[in-house]
Amino acid sequence: MQVQKYVFSELDTGERVISERVPSVRSVALGFWIGAGSRDETDAKAGVSHFIEHLLFKGSQHYTAQQIAEIFDGLGGELNAATSREHTMVYARVPDDHVQTALNVMTDMVFAPAFTDLDSERAVVLEEIAMYEDTPQELVHDLFSEAVFGRHALGRPVIGTAEVISSVTKRVLSTYHRQMYAGGNVVIAAAGNIEHNRLVRMLQRSQSQQRPPAGGPRVRRPLVKAPSPSFRFAKKDTEQYHVCLGAPGISRSDRRRFAASILDAILGGSASSRLFQEIREKRGMAYAVYSFASQYTDTGLVGVYLGTREENLAPCLEIAGKQLLEIAAGRIKPEEVARAKDNL
Incomplete structure (x- = not known):
């Protein structure tokens, strides 16, 4: 079995960079991993991490939403994102000769979102919440997390609540982004046909256009003891x-x-x-x-x-x-x- 050979370094702006070269391929997978998930939210901000993930695609300081989509389509690449209980991920896969362009766009998206089209994307997320609540095989996992972790943030749905998403303001989103997307709270990963030092130089060029907010890694308060075992039941008119x-x-x-x-x-x-x-x-x-x-x-x-x-x-x-x-x-x-x- 071949052991993975990865290289690790840290940028002056705080981001940790990890990569593994795979010379047998002609593409590179890239990912920005931000230490911001539903666990890091208060009840009053439930779902903000996931909402911001959506808004990253709606335009940034140097790129409109249309330009972001057109650039990655033109590269023959893939661009997507996801939110979990402890992280937000923005990831892409592009041909190895287009990595610099991809990093320029992704850096701007992650560190300088414009937070435009707030109401239209708010409506999209509210529809996503409604769809999720109509999908019992997904909803049951959130009920299970709530049964295990109770009122702890790990027991809340990643997607948040309709009440919060309906009312959250641009100011709240911007403040949360500035706190959580600090350089020291971000890991940038790459795997594919790229050498580590070249990747670092590319990131430094990308950051000449847009630097991350200042700050170190966030330290979470540990869950000292899980609540006592409990039970959750949601009644729905389903066949199963x-x-x-x-x-x-x-x-x-x-x-x-x-x-x-x-x-x-x-x-x-x-x-x-x-x-x-x-x-x-x-x-x-x-x-x-x-x-x-x-x-x-x-x-x-x-x-x-x-x-x-x-x-x-x-x-x-x-x-x-x-x-x-x-x-x-x-x-x-x-x-x-x-x-x-x-x-x-």
Whole structure:
């Protein structure tokens, strides 16, 4: 197995830069990882990180929204973004001879958004919230997070609430952006046909047009203890019950995370996993059934999801409980471990 050979450095403006050269390809994947997610918001700002992610595409100091779209289409590249509970990511993939152009645009988007078209994008996010609430197989995961973490920010939906998005002002967004998008709170990653020192020079040229706000990395208040176990139920007129059951997990720096990934693969992480085989393949009692794990700075989630009709719910939960007990007791076959390792 080949060990990844990455290079790490830090810019004068505080961003940490990490890259790995892959000379066998003719493209480069780029990503700006900002330490700003729903966990970093107060109740009064729930959803602001995700809203800002949308607004990054609506124009910046030097580029309109139309120009951003046209430039990446003209490069033959891809540009997208996402928000999680602890990060906002802006990422792209472009041919290796267009990296400088991509970095110029992405740097301006990330560090100097214009925050224009606020009301039109507000309407888009409100529609996204409504769509999400009409998708029970997605909504159940937010209810599960709330059951595990209670009123802690990790228990809130990343997408936020309609009440906050409907009323949040440009001033609030600008202040939050200035605080959270500081250079020291950003990691820039690249993988592909590019040498690290060349990448750094390109970033420095991009920042001659637009420098990030000053500031170091944000330090989050740790979750000392998860709340007591609890239960959440949302009644909707659907054909299926959508169920998550689980518990707090481990942090992403925990040395047991590799073992946890193997256990997840054995339990419900693949087509050959126990839950998929026992519930779907052998009995046909569910279309979707899987296990999952999320890892954060200081804690995590582990769980099982299944969607099934009412008459199948009790036997499905019984099978899931039995398999969890089997794994907890250490009754795992060597071939299962070997297959999970190969899969990962």
